[in-house]
Amino acid sequence: MKNEHKTLPLLPLRGLLVYPSMVLHLDVGRDKSVQALEKVMMEDQQIFLSTQKEVETETPEVEDIYEIGTLATVKQMLKLPNGTIRVLVEGLHRGKIVEFKDTEEFYEVEIEQVDESDERSVEEEALMRTVLDLFEQYIKVSKKVTAETFASVSDIEQPGRLADIIASHLSLKIRQKQEILETYNSEERLNKLIEILQNEKDVIDLEKKIGQRVKRSMEKTQKEYYLREQMKAIQKELGEKEGKTGEISSLKEKIEEADMPLNVQEMAYKELDRYEKIPQSSAESSVIRNYIDWLIQIPWSKETEDNLDINHAEKILNEDHYGLENVKERVLEYLAVQQLTKSLKGPILCLVGPPGVGKTSLARSVARSIGREFVRISLGGVRDEAEIRGHRRTYVGAMPGRIIRGMKKAGTVNPVFLLDEIDKMSNDFRGDPSSAMLEVLDPQQNNTFSDHYIEEPYDLSKVMFVTTANSLGTIPEPLLDRMEVIRIAGYTEIEKVNIAKNYLMPRQLEEHGLSKGNLQMRDESLYKLVRHYTREAGVRNLERQIATVCRKATKLIVSGKKKRVIVTESMLEELLGHPKFRYGEAEKEDQIGTATGLAYTTAGGDTLAIEVSLSPGKGKLILTGKLGDVMKESAQAAFSYIRSKSEELSIDPSFHETNDIHIHVPEGATPKDGPSAGITIATALVSALTGKAVRRDVGMTGEITLRGRVLPIGGLKEKSLSAHRAGLTTIIMPKENEKDLDDIPESIRKDLTFLPVSHLDEVLKTALVGENK
Known part of the structure; x- marks a missing residue:
């Protein structure tokens, strides 16, 4: 055995080992390896x-590479389309790395070459025969090596080469192959190979025994499998689909694709297993199938990507709605925070306002502005808890609640979910749905919402819930506490005209097949339409009147009477008839015993005339006009205050003994209640008792105490809009409501004078005119 030193480029191999006399294809992709090959091809082709x-x-270093390797010749090199290089190498001699150099281009090593002697001893001859015998047995039992390979191996006469070639054909770990490569002595190498072959033969024999044992235990399962396959073949021949077996396979695929949480997926597979075993004719079979279908169809992880461009969202919101700055601002704030955190829970907004102000359509615009799916459910009249939480699967016809059904309709886990008319839920013996809504609308617990039908927890935390209500009075306090309330008051006259021009008219023209060339409405006509044909906080009735104008204009055009209709003020009466409302409800002159109050209703603000008359009697207080308990108590409080202050007010102290007092609020068929009519009733009473007139241009609102103090009220903005609409110029309001003046539009504030008061004396000083009669 002689040694020779050489300096050659190094090609590090991954998961592969080459023996001397072995010819092998290699795929090379690393830059340094490619450059090493190019260097070799330009020189003596040795590597x-x-x-x-x-x-x-x-990127291997010297300690990452075995120091014993193989000196080889590169026979062929071919560049593949994917950028890698395929080379054909032939191993020549063993070699040991003496020095490792990492150049910038490739690795280079100085090696000590080890050459083997071709001579063989008698002992080596015996070892070679033993190895060949064991290798032949290995081929017979393993069937991993062909008989032709054995024939070519048995002709080899050199003991070392025989050991290398046989080792290259065995399924050994790299560590074991490296041990054989590092064994220079051919006799030792053959002994190691005998040990490995004997061990491999024992392992294969053991595998066979285990295989036979498993085969016996699987005979029953195998039999069932063959029977199922035969059933499928029969069904196919009969022209049927794959039957229940094919259905099970299809459902398995759908469950995998649904990307459910692990616990839900386990439940789905468990139910699928039950479904497979239950006969198709069984009633429970359809129940389980429906349940699996629901689990598959509900979105568990599919999510739409939010469009977080605030400018885009603002543009969409302004396109769809005029005004409503508070709501738009809240949505833009949510988007801004979402853009920074990427993990904000969906807000729960409650839009409160009269009918027709655009609460529902606003929620739809919010979904469009941020690129989410939109789903709406109406809660008006819902009084069964199962409508929200679903029914137990044990019930006939059971199905999930409206929340889960809405999520299925949306198809994503983060839609904008509108819960319409949340103030109109009720309850009966079937449960309280508003209590069930607590879990849905609580940000702290809606990530594990429990539906009775689905049973597994469902995450609602990414949903943006928007609820609408006309009034907060009927919403339970715990439910209200979980929502962010945004009030939408009625529109001003100017806002209504703008909405009619920019939104309602174009929509109605399109619906009636008209264009701006066919029908035009002048601004003065729109103002007249708003003032004399509608009386509402929203614009729903206004749109109906515009639709009526469009229909009548269409008839004129189709009949050939006119080619183009321009609606003037005079023509408006021809199309819609006489005005339905008198613009400006203020009295034409100051009245005694009549005061104008301001009321807040579910339809927005309204004016309320309160009349007081005196007649000879015994001090009886008569209240009419379908008043509620609170309003009756306000009248009693006002009456008691006036009695206690009769001398200061220049009223006969015995007025309650000689007169019956009748307080009436017109529109007697309409129920009225609330404390804010207190100062109005008191003013009308004082006016009737003193003979002083009440100013016709003054409206008032405020609660009164027995000491004459004026307490704050709600709905000042809505009341101000109604006062402006009625033609009043002055509003008397509680001093503590001054903070609410900022909510009133500038166009209204400039036309009205607001007088904050804290005591009834201030009210009387402003509201009453003239001398006592």
């Missing part, structure tokens, strides 16, 4: 091959 200790190492 040193050594295996890496760890396959994952991308």
Whole structure:
């Protein structure tokens, strides 16, 4: 055995080892390896091959490579389309790395070449025969090596080469192959190979025994499998689909694709297993099938990506709605925070306002502005808890609640979910749905919402819930506490005209097949339409009147009477008839015993005339006009205050003994209640008792105490809109409501004078005119 030193480029191998006399194809992709091959091809085509200790190492150092390797010749090199290079190498001699150099282009090593002697001893001859015998037995039992390979191996006469070639054909770990490569002595190498072959033969025999044992235990399962396959073949021949077996396979695929949480997926597979075993004719079979279908169809992880461009969202919201700055601002704030955090829970907004102000359509615009799916459910009249939480699967016809059904309709886990008319839920013996809504609308617990039908927890935390209500009075306090309330008051006259021009008219023209060339409405006509044909906080009735104008204009055009209709003020009466409302409800002159109050209703603000008359009697207080208990108590409080202050007010102290007092609020068929009519009733009473007139241009609102103090009220903005609409110029309001003046539009504030008061004396000083009669 002689040694020779050489300096050659190094090609580190991953998961592969080359023996001397072995010819092998290699695919090379690393830059340094490619450059090493190019260097070799330009010189003597010799390269040193050594295996890496760890396959994952991308840039090996000297300690990452085995020091014993193989000196090889590169026979052929071919560049593949994917950028890698395929080379054909032939191993020549063993070699040991003496020095490792990492140049910038490639690895280079100085090696000590080890050449083997071709002579063989008698002992080596015996070992060679033993190895060949064991290798032949290995081929017979393993069937991994062909008989032709054995024939070519048995002709080899050199003991070392025989050991290398046989080792290259065995399924050994790299570590074991490296041990054989590092064994220079051919006799030792043959002994190691005998040990490995004997061990491999024992392992294969054991595998056969285990296989036979498993085969016996699987005979029953195998039999069932063959029977099922035969059933499928029969069904196919009969022209049927794959039957229940094919259905099970299809459902399995759908469950995998649904990307459910692990616990839900386990439940789905468990139910699928039950479904497979239950006969198709069984009633429970359809129940389980429906349940699996629901689990598959509900979105568990599919999510739409939010469009977080605030300018885009603002543009969409302004396109769809005029005004409503508070709501738009809240949505834009949510988007801004979402853009920074990427993990904000969906807000729960409650839009409160009269009918027709655009609460529902606003929620739809919010979904469009941020690019989410939109789903709406109406809660008006819902009084069964199962409508929200679903029914137990044990019930006939059971199905999930409206929340889960809405999520299925949306198809994503983060839609904009509108819960319309949340103030109109009720309850009966079937449960309280408003209590069930607590879990849906609580940000702290809606990530594990429990539906009775689905049973598994469902995450609602990414949903943006928007609820609408006309009034907060009927919403339970715990439910209200979980929502962010945004009030939408009625529109001003100017806002209504703008909405009619920019939104309602174009929509109605399109619906009636008209264009701006066919029908035009002048601004003065729109103002007249708003003032004399509608009386509402929203614009729903206004749109109906515009639709009526469009229909009548269409008839004129189709009949050939006119080619183009321009609606003037005079023509408006021809199309819609006489005005339905008198614009400006203020009295034409100051009245005694009549005061104008301001009321807040579910339809917005309204004016309320309160009349007081005196007649001879015994001090009886008569209240009419379908008043509620609170309003009756306000009248009693006002009456008691006036009695206690009769002398200061220049009223006969015995007025309650000689007169019956009748307080009436017109529109007697309409129920009225609330404390804010207190100062109005008191003013009308004082006016009737003193003979002083009440100013016709003054409206008032405020609660009164027995000491004459004026307490704050709600709905000042809505009341101000109604006062402006009625033609009043002055509003008397509680001093503590001054903070609410900022909510009133500038166009209204400039036309009205607001007088904050804290005591009834201030009210009387402003509201009453003239001398006592």
